[in-house]
Amino acid sequence: MAIKEDLRLLAEKVEGWNRSVEKKLEKNPERQKEFVNNSGVPIKRLYTPADLDDIDYLEDLGFPGTFPFTRGVQPTMYRGRHWTMRQYAGFASAEESNRRYRFLLEQGQTGLSVAFDLPTQIGYDSDDEMAMGEVGKVGVAIDSLRDMETLFREIPLDQVSTSMTINAPAAILLAMYIAVAEQQGVPSEKLRGTIQNDILKEYSSRGTYIFPPKPSMRIITDIFAYCAKKVPQWNTISISGYHIREAGSTAVQEVAFTLANGIAYVEAALQAGMDVDGFGPRLSFFFNAHLDFLEEIAKYRAARRIWARIMKDRFKAKDPRSMMIRFHTQTAGCTLTAQQPMNNIVRVAFQALAAVLGGTQSLHTNSMDEALALPSEQAVQIALRTQQLIAYESGVCDTVDPLGGAYYLEALTREIEERAESYIRRIDEMGGAAAAIEKGFIQREIQESAYKFQREIERKERVVVGVNRFQVKEEKPRNLLRVDPAVRASQLEKIRKLKSERNSAGVADCLAALKKAASGTDNLMVPILDAVKCYATLGEICDVLRDVFGEYKQVNTFAR
């Protein structure tokens, strides 16, 4: 570590060097007058140790697996074990999705990730009027425990970990998973996996909300408390920035808004009487892997450092595991192009590499055809291979945080950290994330970043290869996945059969007990588990909860 004196001298030399370069710029101009990244951070021509003079290695970087975790949350990272290769998948029926899961496991993926259709995500059965046209389209249709049993047929739940992208009805799908495991003879204590269960980002960026904020937070904290005792290896929430970024935010906003949501969840759990270290270790996160390779790596490192300090200083966590960001990453769907789809393979490769160099615990790589449809088998195989190529051929896994100490990277990590912290302070002043969402602040910030990005593309200030530059005349894409429209009819028949075979009186009792619990303060996981095991449908259970909790009305922030 250089001495202050030396760094000041170096800074002077750098300034001198820059001046000499600038003298020659008229003859050899740079591509732009100024270089500013998408988050608004000005990018210098060159970074040197002089840029890091206020960084203390032990305080600010430290060791992997030790506070503040900048360099990673495990001491050995990928020298010990690669990240989980976890491809988000699901479409049409439970049978078809089960086939895709077994294909992916055979091809070497190491964890499951379930995509549910929109009716399921929003608590509607396939026969609901609101489900018209939507059944099975963006994920698997799950109407009852029976569908869940089919979904995991021949998949041993004591041996695979499963992530379920489910939010408003997360308690119900988790209950179904627990019930299926029970049928397999696997106790809930052995289950490993994640439910996304992050309602705040639904309100601001993703849209699959059902109930208003207060009861939604109650359900979330009930899940935290239940799992702490009965499903201790389960990640009870995946606090997500992915969707915030997809909605158009910058990297700085992604970190800020995600961690602000995280703060809100921690506060809710504390208010519900839990001890921070009782649920802290089971919080997990989910970030985007976007285009700016180096900014993304810096982003993950900044997020880790900020959260560690929040948990330790603000929330007084004592368990280091409460201070760690363990995260899943998905490559940025919004960067995929419909034009020249094979280019997406390369985009995804860069993005995946950024996530790995940033220390992700789990990774989904998008398929090249996903700007057009859900992934075909061939396309998802390439996406999985992309991860395997990084893991086994690139060599980057053989040391921890290989880019740590790079002058640009550390300077950018700190920039992102400072700017994100500034946003978090503003959100605190507004009363926290939920209040900021009610005020429309989060949504307007995101919307403005999105519009700016689009204007840059249309003015050709931002190149999208194949779309606004390097275009070709294209052939129609072929072999795209199509969801069989018969899936709706098939689900309707399954529902009809289920309702005729189950014990209706039992179902009615379960739903009545659920209604009572929802109106009181008992932990909802218990009556939800009972209802699920009686084969009450997802829609029936959600209707009871809608009755008691009401439905959320989204803030329309569009009026300018």
Next chain:
Amino acid sequence: MNHSRKIRVLAAKPGLDGHDRGIKVVASALMDAGMEVIYTGLRQTPRQIVESAIQEDVDVIAMSILSGAHDYLFPRVMELLREKGANDILVLGGGIIPEEDIPALKEAGIAEVFGPGTSTQDIVEYIHGRVQNPQA
């Protein structure tokens, strides 16, 4: 071209799809181009869209959907518009709509579909070209 009033557009999100980045970007661009835009918000049924369109007396309906449910929802909107006699509203679609689905949508009455990679200026020009006489 002299319009007696601004072109009025209903920007709508039919069905359960929660992706609103695209529709908000398009709405902003249309507003910057001098149009009046009413954004419905998420989770609009075809009936709600048609009722809003008539209530707001719009010249254009711009619907964005990424969930694949366009095959049911778009024709349903057209059906309800016809039922209400609102046949002169220009109806546009966008989002993730497979190319092979477009002919059927056009046959149902959707005037044009603007997919990924479309420039907002193309949409602005298209609307200016098609909406000759915003209803006075």
